[in-house]
Amino acid sequence: DQQVKQNSPSLSVQEGRISILNCDYTNSMFDYFLWYKKYPAEGPTFLISISSIKDKNEDGRFTVFLNKSAKHLSLHIVPSQPGDSAVYFCAASAGANSKLTFGKGITLSVRP
């Protein structure tokens, strides 16, 4: 049973617009959440993270929002750029030395 779900396999947005990537989780013990980005033929690279004590974390064009009551987090990219086209993985962990549990990923395409 998947504990981290990225239900939409793909998303297409126009350059300059906002991209919103969603992630849901089922394990209430998860307390740390991350987003990774992956280009073809490359390994995933860390993008942004958020601890469960926060509900928002911002880094440049990237903002992650966490709604603990809904067990939902989202990644906002504003403005979207063609170079953002990649697969985005949501991941979560429970505890300081816990392994990461990943979602299946969402393929984002940003149209010029």
Place this chain on the structure above:
Amino acid sequence: ETGVTQTPRHLVMGMTNKKSLKCEQHLGHNAMYWYKQSAKKPLELMFVYSLEERVENNSVPSRFSPECPNSSHLFLHLHTLQPEDSALYLCASSQDTLTTDTQYFGPGTRLTVL
């Protein structure tokens, strides 16, 4: 060379072959990981090493045998694999095994078992 490197990038093997995947990190990290990514599935953690000691074995079949001779190198020895083992195998490293330690991934080895 910097970061995390993996060789080979692509591997095709028969079910009776024995092969090894290699991972090397140049980041001075203490922890290394093997992940498996099958088509349309999430990344699955296979093994975790911390300071050359295996600290996690995620119920992986014995036909996958990891080896960590030092903190910079990690191997995954493969023998008598099955076609369903075909996947992308990713290596990662991090400073230590704390969840907040960012994991840096290599480009992966695309494995096909015939």
